Each structure stands twice: as C-alpha cells, then as structure tokens.
Amino acid sequence: MFRSLHRRSILAALALAATLALPAMAEPLKVTDVLGREVAVTMPAKRIMLGFYFEDFLAVGGSEAMDRVVGLSKAAWKDWRPQNWEVHLARRPSLDQLADVGEVEVNTFSVEKVIALKPDLVILGDWQAKGIGGDFERLEKLGIPVVVIDYHTPDLAKHHASTRVMGKLLGTEARADAIVKEVEDTVSLIRDRIARSGRSRPKIYIELGNKGPAEQGVSYGDFMWGAMANDAGGVNITRQVVKTWAPVSPEQVLAAKPDVILIAGSEWRKHATAQLMGEGVTSDEARTRLNGFLKRPGWADLPAVKEGRVHAVYHGASRTIPQHAALQHVAKVLYPDLFADLDPEATYRNFYRKYLPIVPEGTFMLNLTPGKV
C-alpha cells in the first residue's frame, strides 16, 4: 500500500513536470471534426480513447498509432468482427489489455470509465457521439477533447475529412492525403466510365444476410450499401421505402424484378444459414450459403437469378476507408463488361498490404457462378 502510494506520487510528480513542460513544447492543435466543431488537442496526443473505426485509425496512423491508445469500445470490434479482432490480436497481443469503455448500442458505454482513463483525446464515431447523449457534453465540459469522425455516412467528403483529421492528430498527414487520393481516384474512375457509357441503369436489390434466407434482413435507403449502389450507377429498388436501413417485405422484392442481387455477409458462423463472408471464409462455404437465398419463394423467376447475377460482398468492407474496393465490386456486378479490368478483391487486399499491419485472408467479394465476376 505504502509502496504503491509512493510510486504513484513519483508518477504524479513526473506527470506534473510533463504538463509544466508541455506549453513550451507545443501549442494545442486546432482541428475541425466532421460535425464542424473546432477542437483543441494538445499535441502529441498520448492517451487516446478510440471508440470505433479501429482499422481506419491504424490505416491512417500506422501500426505505431495503436501504442498511444489507452482504451477502446472493445465490443464494437471484438463482438462485431470477431475474426478480424483475432487476426489483429495475433499481431498485437497487448490489444486485449487495453481498457474497455463499454459499447453504446448495448447500453454498456460508461463515461466514468472514459474519464478515469484520463484521455488527452477521445475519437468517437458519429453514431456513438449521438448515442451517448448527455455524456458527450460531460466530456466536453471536463475539457477532454472529443473528435468525431464518420465513415458510415454516404457523404464521401466526410470520409475524407475523417481521414485527414486523423492524419493531423496522429502526425501522418502525407499518408492521409495518399489514402484520400487513392479513394478519390477509384471513385472518379467509376463515375466517369458510367457517365461516358450512357447505359440505362440496372435495378439492384441489396440485403444484409445476417438473418439467413428464412427471414428478411435489412435493406438500405441512401445509406451505406444503398448509397454505394447509387454511386456505382445502379437503381436501388429499396430506396423508395427505406430511409436509412430497414427490412422490406418479400413481395416488394418480387414486384421490383431486380436485375442484380447483392447479399452482404460476414463471419456469422453462429447462424446456420446467414451469408458467410470475410476473414477465414472459403468461397465454397460462401457460395453454399448464397445458394440458400435463391430458394426463397418466387426468386427463381427474378431476372437476376435467371441470368446468374447474384453476388455477395463482405459487410466489413463497408463503413471503412477501403470501401472503395466494395464500390468497385458493386460497379462491376452492375456493369460487368465496363469494369472487366477491375479486381475489387485485389484492391481490398492491396489497401491492407499498403496501410495496415495485417492482410485479410478469406472471401470478400463473390459471384454465385465460380469463375465469373
């Protein structure tokens, strides 16, 4: 007890010395986050609480950036993308020792834990900032800088702003600019080719396959996959009835007669029929699950099924920077001949090779018929 008290007082003295020395070394850096708030952060931030967008943080800041993180909303990584978490954990075993501040959507987020970590920077996803309500103001009032980023939004400018603000905060601005340029180039190539082709827009139905064929999973409005379908020159058939995300009724799908079907999957191994995609998933496994969806009543007569234009995509490739690879996939399934030269899965893996400490192994983009796009 006595010894620990002693040690703590030495630490406190060191910390005090550091704070006294800091103003001379660095002015607080003023950044603007995606909500348009101006936030002053004392640089370099050494105690970061990272709420979400873990891989994006790593992509922009590099593997070393994680050394400065003291806390995570762990469930949003470990529970949502368990295989991905395992791969990162194998690379960096200390990840599991980071403090867990709880998860917003299951109501375990604790502002008390965030404060107790004494963070000098809190990075939250926009959905988290909205979800924690009054706790957001509590952090602000205590003078803890909170920077909000957002890769869920369909607004690509906000993705870029998120990347750039992290680049500033982590001192990796050149890297952030390179990432923004890569994404921007990919997106404009797709837009230009579609615009120049003057084709009529194919109808696409997108569903999150987490519930399996027996139950209708959510579809999207102008949000996430729905927004990507728009950007890739498709007509999203659920756009009229869904605002952000919600399941539609099965007969709406039949009535709309989609030309293309895209099922988003993930490592949902606990569910017997959910669409499997992602880390550690083989293309055979993924295809077996995708075939299950075709047995839904009436689907055999849909144009998409008749012509074999049924595809799957890794859900984890959305709401993240390498979403441009997923966008390539959506564009390619809509206009196979226009984008025959693109290899979306290679784009996805290359992004990881270039910017992340791990390279994903598994199935991320898939066509029902082997060998075809």
Next chain:
Amino acid sequence: MSTPAIDLAIAMHRRAERRRMVAFLSLFLLLGGLLVLDIATGPALLPISDVLATLAGPAEADLTLRAIVWDLRLPMALMALTVGVALGTSGATMQTLLDNPLASPYTLGLAAAAGFGAALCIQNGGWGLNPSFIVPACAFVFACLAAATIYGVGNIRGMGTDTMVLAGIALLFMFHSLQSLLQFRATPEVGQQIVFWLFGSLAKATWTSVQITAAACLIAVPLLMREAWKMTALRLGEQRARALGVNVVWLRFVTIALISFMTATAISFVGTIGFIGLVAPHLSRLLVGEDQRFLLPLSGLVGALLLSAASVVSKILMPGVLVPVGIVTAVVGVPFFLHLILSRRRLAI
C-alpha cells in the same frame, strides 16, 4: 382517572411506537452505509480510499477523481435516494387510497405514460428544443395526463376504487402498445434512443435533475404527511372515514395530485423503474403496520434503500459494466411480486 387497563394500553402503544422508531433509525443507518457504498462503486473501479478522500476534500483532489465522484457518482447516488423516496411514498399512498395491494406508479400506467411521452418527443426530434429539458417535460405531462384519467374514471358516479385500478392497468397496456407503435415506426437510430430512455437508468442523473426531483419530494411528502391521519381513517373503510368527518373525495383529489406530481417528476428524469413503488410499501407495512404516519415516511425510506441497493447491485453484477438499474429492479421485483400474490393472506394488507 386512569385505570390499569388504560395504562397498559398506553404502555403497549408507547412500546409499539418505540419499536417503530428503532426500525426507522436502523434503516436510516443502513441507508447511510448504502449511500457510501453506492458512491464507492462504479465502472471505473477506483480504490475506495481515493473515493472517500475525494468526497472529504474535493478541493485537493485530482481533477479526474473529482469529476467522477462529484459530477457522476454523487448525483447518481442521490438520484437513487430521491427517486426511491418518491416512488415508495407514492406507492404507499396509492395502495391506501385505492385500497388495493397491487397499486403503484408502475402498475397504474404512470411510468408507461411517461415513457410514451418521452418516446413521442424523441421521435419528433424534440421539436427543435433542448432534449435535456423537453424530453423530461413531455414525460411529465403524459404521466400527469394518465393520473388525471385514472382520477377522472374514479370520479364517475358509482365507480369504485377497483375501477380506478382497472383503468390504470388499461392505461398501462395502452401506453405500452403506443410505445411499441412509435418504436416500430421509428428509424433504427431513433428507436435506439427510445429504448435507452425506457431502460430506466440512474446514469442520466445530473445535479439539476437531482435538485428538481428533491424539491418535488420536499414539497409533496410533507403535504402528504398532513393527510396521514385521514388516510389511516380511510384504511378502516370509506364509510367509517366519512363517519369520522373525512371528506374522502377531496382527500383523494389532493393526494393523487401530490403523488402524480412527485412520481412524474422522478420518472421523467430516470425512465421506467418498476417495482420499487409496489414493493417498498409492502415491506414497510410488515415493519410498522397500517398507521400512515409511520407507513408513508417508512415507505419512502425503504424505497430509497431498495433503489440504492439495486444501484449497487447493478454496478457489481458485472464489474466494470453498468447494468441499467431498471433491469435490476425488475429482475428482483418480479419474483417478489409473485411471492406477494401467492402469500397474500399472510400479509396485513
């Protein structure tokens, strides 16, 4: 004048009163202990010595500790006490007034109405007003509306207290369905916020909300205590109370208005916390019997005790995780509720 029989009766009464005072005092001490425990526990798992030092001398304490203890834990712990008092006292008053052991702010739909009001407000984005003000305000208005409806039904000629209880239960179901309708129609993000509110959590407490709730209790509880004699008379039956000169209609109106004001204020800040208002009066009755002078304040005390204990349990159940206290009270409350129904005869209801 005095005869041995009268002396004996007086002596026995005094002894009963002393016993009640002892019960009060020991519960008070227990409450003090729980309050400290409530402040000492929390997701950040701070050492108790640090917490106590910060409580004793906030000026010298580390900023982080001060923020956690004084701005987060203390309002939460005090909110548990005030909400417990509000729900316990209201439950006891309702059970006396409606002559029904199942009456409570929760079972009579007040909490459900407040939940609907809050959900309606969240659904409409608070009509552009500050959510920390407008959401509780909406919840408050709807809880009061529900109370007014129950009172109105009871006042229709020939309708008895049982009808009021049934009307309350009908309201409970109606507002639950309306809540579900709103959640069904809401976008996922908004639905999430509604669920948060309905969970019933002390974590929403701020110094402002604690002060407002405490003020509501400080107004309502003394005014209710003034009516304690009349309510004790009412326990003998409505006819006898009338014969003793109690204006039952007026008594009902005043007490229902007071408890609605108090509970609506409390639940508008913390959401749905069930069973405290039902269980606290029953426990108190086992301790002190029907004398409302003792039953009302003791129900408040027991309510505070129960909610404080639930708050501690909600924090130590999964160390480091804050389980919403509404879930804890419901999980503990449901078996108790069943026990109550199955062993009704044994209780002095």
